[in-house]
Structure formats: C-alpha cells, structure tokens
Amino acid sequence: MTIRPQGAAPAASANTVPDRHGPLSGLRVVEISSYVATPLCGMTLHQLGADVIRIEPLGGAPDRTRLPRSAQGASLYWNGLNQGKRALAVDMSRSQGRELVRDLICGTGSSVDDPGGAIALANSERYHDLTYDGLVERRPDLVYALLSGRRDGGSAVDYTVQASTGFPTLTGPKDSVVPSNGVIPAWDIAAGLYLATGILAGVHGRRETGRGRHLTIALEDVALSLAGALGYIAESQLSGVQRGPSGNDVFGTFGRDFITADGVRFMVVVLTDRHWHRLLDGMGLVDAMTAVEKAVGADFSEEAERYRCRQVIGALLGDWFERHSWSEAQVVLSTSRALHAPYRSFDDLAADGAALLRANPLFAELEQPGVGRYLAPGGPLRIDDRQVPPAPAPRVGEHSDEVLAGLGLDPDRLAALHRDGVIG
C-alpha cells in the first residue's frame, strides 16, 4: 500500500486519466468480471486507450489462480487477459465497498463534468446496487454491459455452449462418432469483442443523444447468431443433408491437410481458379487432372465442383506431396499462390528463443511480476501504424489507493478503509 503525501498531485486520478495516445483516451471503464469474455472486452478497450479499472474481491478474483501458472505460481491466463488494467481490491459484500465502486462508475459530480465515466462491464449481478437498475438512478446516461451464459440468465461456459449449439458434431476426424470441442474458446472471444463493440456503440449514441444504454448479451446467443451468419442454421432447416465431422477439409472449397515425404504436415486452401490452375501446372498434374475430370464428369474450374470431388482431387495431390519434400512442395505452393501453412505447435513457436515470434513486431519482451520476462503479444489492432505493446497485468489491489484518490479520498480515509478491511 502506497499513500501519496498530502498536497502532492496524484499521478493519475479516476477523473483525469493519463493520455495513453489511443483513440479512447479519456474513457474510464469499470470492469466487474472474471474468466475470458468480459476481461477480454476490458483489455481490448484498454489497448485502444481507455482507462480500465478491474474490481476484485480482497485477495484477488477466483480466476487469478487459473492454470497455466508460472513457476512462482502466477496465472499466465489471468495475466494474459488483464494486461494494462488498473486493479482495485474491495469487499463488495459490504455496502461501504459497493458505494466506492458505485462512485467510481457514476462519479461524484454531475454527468456533464464526467463525459468519459459511467461505463460499466460485468458478467454477474450479485448486488442490486451495482446492477444497471441500481446504477442508472445515479447516472441516467449510464452505459452498462452485462454478459450472461444464457438469455434467461442461466449459466453456461464456452464448452457447454459449444456442446449445445452444433459445431463439435462437425469437428474432428471424419470417421469419428464422438463430437470434438474446439480448444479455442471462440464464443468467449466473440462475446468479449461484441461487448467492446456494443459499449463503444453505446458511448457513441450517448454523445449523440445524451442517453445511456443497457447492453446485454448471452454467450449462447453469440454462438447461435454466428452459426446463423455462417449459414449453418439455414442449411439445417432447408437442406435435409446431415453433415458429420469433416476432418481438416474446409467446407465449400478445396482445402485440406497433406503430409510431405519428409513428414511435414501442412494446410492448403485453393480459393480461386487461378490458384488451382497454377498449382496443377507446378505439380505437373494438368493432364492427369483433366483425365480425372472427364472420368467423374465434373468441371474442376468451379469451386463448388472442386469441393464436391475433394476426395479424388485430394488423393491425387496427396500422392504427389508424399513423393516430394517440404522444400519442393513449398516451391509449387508459393508459385501457385494457393494459401498454405505448415502446422505448428505452441512449442514450435517458442523454439530457438521464440525466433518465429521475435520476427513479428506484434511481440515484445514483457516483464510480468510473478512470472518473469518473456515475449508477449500486444493488441492486434494497429492504429496509424502504431503497435500496441504488451503491458504487465496488475497485482491484487495495485491501484486501489491511486484509483480512490482520484475520487477525492484523502490518505486518512484510505488508511481507514484498509484498516477496516473494506479495500486491499
């Protein structure tokens, strides 16, 4: 705990955030959240310049200890999802603690004095005074975003939503009768980024009309809405065709994995007719493929036909790749401009001092307390060609005093709050 001497100007305050040179400079977002989606939303807004304050219970949020962990026991997961935020530890089971959080969201002055405030993000509503209804009484221009598992308020996580919404039945080896969940928490990621989009839309609407917004989203609805966007929901109602697991075949075009004579497994996607003709040319398979086309009565210059006949096409290409080395294959693939990439594990990415990562300006050395020094990615969005660098995640309560000093609390009051166990 650090208490600033009285009279000194605070380095940062809740109402006058430092310019982080991002387009969201001046916005303050209060995040009461855990796990993946809502923390990702907060981190994304931070990467664009917002001041994001994560509220945690005393001792830290339950997800602070989630695997994987560093040798010193710090969660690599937590530190990855909470980069650059300020951390306030507060006992929200006490009304005094909740009042502090409410003041932080709503400000203590008028809304006119605080155009960047009254933005809150949550994935649970345990306390009424911190719900939308509880907060909007104090700030009618509140922008408040809430994630739930299901629309009815029921609980769900990415893996259960995956199960209930279809994609695992299409994932994994072709002959599999067991559905395979995807390891990427795609719905969590999408929900977090929808929340970020929604909050910024709400802030935009507020600037135009003066009116705040109550945003809600359910993880299950994210999955179903995107399954619809990709055509799966319509197809199942209209086609009567039951799809099964498709291995590594791309749906709707010619794309799949192959292996070379020297054992390199890679993915190829032939998106255009140009890719297709150049690839056959480079492999010396033009005549053979023309003969196959005639035999099966298809026109492989059409994308949908290449997809329909993917097995016979794949067998012919696969035979060629199995007789050639990866370096030979790369020549024809690169010349054809067909999209291709070798499979890599995370260990491959870390090999040779993380040489592959080091070559990408997305990555920079990060010193994370409790973890050590390693290469970490920054934000993926570049603005005016500026890379957002990785930033350390905060320790529990690291910014409690700084954040509350910004609300006008003096050192005596802060000391009393610590002593009474209201903040940590």
Next chain:
Amino acid sequence: MTIRPQGAAPAASANTVPDRHGPLSGLRVVEISSYVATPLCGMTLHQLGADVIRIEPLGGAPDRTRLPRSAQGASLYWNGLNQGKRALAVDMSRSQGRELVRDLICGTGSSVDDPGGAIALANSERYHDLTYDGLVERRPDLVYALLSGRRDGGSAVDYTVQASTGFPTLTGPKDSVVPSNGVIPAWDIAAGLYLATGILAGVHGRRETGRGRHLTIALEDVALSLAGALGYIAESQLSGVQRGPSGNDVFGTFGRDFITADGVRFMVVVLTDRHWHRLLDGMGLVDAMTAVEKAVGADFSEEAERYRCRQVIGALLGDWFERHSWSEAQVVLSTSRALHAPYRSFDDLAADGAALLRANPLFAELEQPGVGRYLAPGGPLRIDDRQVPPAPAPRVGEHSDEVLAGLGLDPDRLAALHRDGVIG
C-alpha cells in the same frame, strides 16, 4: 433498376440515413470486402444502427455463390453475413466507377456537413485511389480499416492461420497424432469484431479530436494476440511442458464429456468447489471420492487438483453416468448447478420445426429472396432489451440507384451509368 421520378424526395440518401433506432444511427460505413471477417464487421455495425453499403463488382462478389446454397442456388453463407446492408454494384476496374465509390466514402461536400461519413472497411487494396492514402487526401478525417492475412500483407485464411498458430495440435481425440482444425472460423470472427471495435474507437477519437484514423489488423496477429491473452504463448516459453490433444477435457479445471446409459452424450464443467461437493453428494459418491483422494494424495476441493487428477475422477463419474439415464443425470447435474449441456447437431436444432430455436427470442421468421422462409437469428447484442431482428441480405445492385441518388445523381445520370456498364 428503379428510377424515382424527378422532384420526388428520395426515401433514403447517402447523407441522411433513416433512423434505425440503434446507437449508430447516422453513421454510414462503406464496405469493400468479401468472405467472413470484414462482412461480419459490416453486419455487426448495421445491427447497431449504422447504414452499411457493401460495394460489389457487376454481377456480384465472388463469395455470393459460396456453399451452402438454397435449392434455388442462393448462398446461405453470403446471405447470413450480409444481412441488412445496402448493395451497390459498380465496375471498380474503371476510374468512373472508383470515383463513385470514393464520393460515397468521402462525400461531395465538406467534412463538417458529413460527420457520419468517411468510414471505410476493406480486406484488399487493389486500387490506389481507394486505399487509405488515396482517400485521406479527400477527407483528412477518414476512418479506414483494413484486414490482411499476415502483417506483411501476405495472404492467409482462417484454416491456414489455425495451422500456423498452434491450436489444432491441441484439438481432437487424445491419442491423435494428426492436428484437428476447429470448424468454427474463430479468427475470422474475432478479426471482424476487432475491426468493428476499432472503427468505433476511431470514430470516437475523431469526435474528440477531429482527426481520423488508419486501422490495420492481420488475421495471423489476431490468432497470436489471443493465444497470448489465453496464456498459451507464455506457457510454451516458460514451462517446457508439451501439451497434446486433450479430447473434450477442459484445460485447467474439471470438465469433459460423458455418456449416459441411454446414450446421451453431454458436457460437464465443474467450475467451483460448491458445484463439486453438490455433484458428489447428489451422485452418492462422497465416500468413494474421499477414498480416492486419500489413495492418490490429492485435495479435490482445489480446482487445479481436480484438473490434475481428472482421469481418476472422470472414471468414477463416468461409471455412474453409464449406469444412469439422461433424465436421472439431469436431476443431479441441475441440483449441483455444475454447468452442463447435451451435445446437439445443427439437425437437432432444426428438428420438430426448429422447436429449440423457436423458443429463443433471438430467432424470427425471415423471408430471404432466393432462399425462402426460415428461422434466422438476429444480432446477439440487445440494447435496452431490444432484440435486433434478422434482416434480408440485398440482391446484387439492389440499392445502386438509391445509394447514388443520395449522392445527388439524377435519374438521367443513373440511366447513363447503367447503359455504360459502370453500375449494375
């Protein structure tokens, strides 16, 4: 082609868009894009109230025919990703065509008259006059977002990015030596939603400072940045432990799939100690699990320990589920409040007249020209409890005249452009 009689007020114009009752009402986004990510960005902004104009070549974009298709041959995929947009068909290989697009983005008046304009979204830069550099000369306050495959401008698609960035080596059956791509295009989805977030951040920054922004993002950086956020990049550098495919086990907590005596496969995730103790209690396995804990020397009241000992725990729970029916299992699962869901295919979702979908207010009947009538999801974000309904996607050039009339082109000029094959 419909031409409005001279003198009549246009129903909608490029500069005075109808109020769609969303917080982005008044913003106009011009989208020059294809495939998944950039169209999803545009559709998301539309769902929040923006007027989104998709530019296509004469005859329609190449992805208009992508599988799956309706019986009449319309792409369910294209129609899913382009709901509610306005469509302008224009020959961009001609400078006259590009000038129309440039005017549509930049406006023909001053920037002060057009605060909602000068927002463009693209996933390729074929023509210099429609790049950021080409457009910013006309509108210094341009907000322009560009997606590429790789940061160096190289091409990549979701499946090749998946291959090169690690997750497929962790996906699929536990004993598999072949990586499994995820069927959900997670990186496309994330890129599209990052673009939407970035554009709104750019528009926010413009309102604060008057200055536009040049936003760029690479699909590969999206994957790597999110792999870092989830801890995978740090783990591979710091731990030395090589992970392999994990089946349907959730990493870091106790979660996996099980099957009941009557053949229902489902996913369970035991997130909290409370879930855990209640589940054992309901299953009558408290004593057995305590004995197992002693035998293996672990404390299963800790999440990380439950994960470490997931095999022996899973064997004991699996035996119970295999001896009970799904309805019996549901009773103990619901009582425990552990997260759970049965696996469903898209055909299950469509069964019984899509009864499962019909029960969710996310879905409504949609009449899509070229497809027919079916249940489609709207946008997942609800604002002030308002569900964004599904909307039909436009036909090729459906709004060409309407959009250009909004730029002040009169019916004679529109007729000439059609005659000359500049617009369609």
